[in-house]
Amino acid sequence: MKEIIHTNDAPKAIGTYSQAVKVDRTVYLSGQIPLVPETMAVVEGDISAQIIQVFDNLKAVTQAAGGDLSDIVKLNVFLTDLSNFPLVNEIMGKYFQEPYPARAAIGVAALPKNVGVEMDGIMQLPVQEYPAC
DSSP states (O other): OEEEEOOTTSOOOSSSSOSEEEETTEEEEEEEOSBOTTTOSBOSSSHHHHHHHHHHHHHHHHHHTTOOGGGEEEEEEEESOGGGHHHHHHHHHHHOOSSOOEEEEEEOSOOGGGOSEEEEEEEEOOOOOOOOO
């Protein structure tokens, strides 16, 4: 059974897609760029501010789906400048703990709204345990 995930704590979709789609315990997270949910404007500041905003947006969607960032099993990072990859690692360390998700870092020519970073991922929710009666 497919469930569409939506939260006002992350940017609304700016195209023909959902923030995330849940199928059983797997959640497919759409790409997040550094938009501030309340204003739908790109976060002010440098690439660090953009990376932080993207992780905050992903976190909001994972929580709306019933999990958190630690449930992400695959993360894709798209950067317009791969020299920013060490910064992604540094900031990611503040959001994730071992064991880390599988990950890819991809250099791209451009991203929506001229931002420097976008991330998407796949999340596996834990099995719900119910207390014995």
